[in-house]
Amino acid sequence: MALPKHSGWSIERIVPLLGGSVAGASLLLGRNRSPKWRGLTAFVSANLVLYGVAGWCPMSLFLQKLGVPRTAACPVKA
Known part of the structure; x- marks a missing residue:
């Protein structure tokens, strides 16, 4: 079975x-530069939880x- x-x-x-990208980068910066990163x-994690629970976050708004579609059309095989 192939992935769609x-x-x-x-x-x-x-x-x-x-x-995920910003969280990973800030963890690396926190380890190498300053723990304040x-x-x-924590901010990104809170926004991802908000997006998962409420369906929106500041980045999604x-x-x-900018006109990015909310969902992509998924082709269905008959």
Whole structure:
């Protein structure tokens, strides 16, 4: 069974990708530069939880204003 190919970038894909990237980068900065960077990790984590529970976060609202679609169309095989 093959995995389905994604059909473009949507808010549902971009928000977790950006959140994970920023959280990882801030953890590295917190280890190598200053522990204060870990506050950014906490902020990103809180926003990802908000997005999971409520379905929106500040980044999703910003992406929506930029015209990014909320969901990508998923082709269904008959």
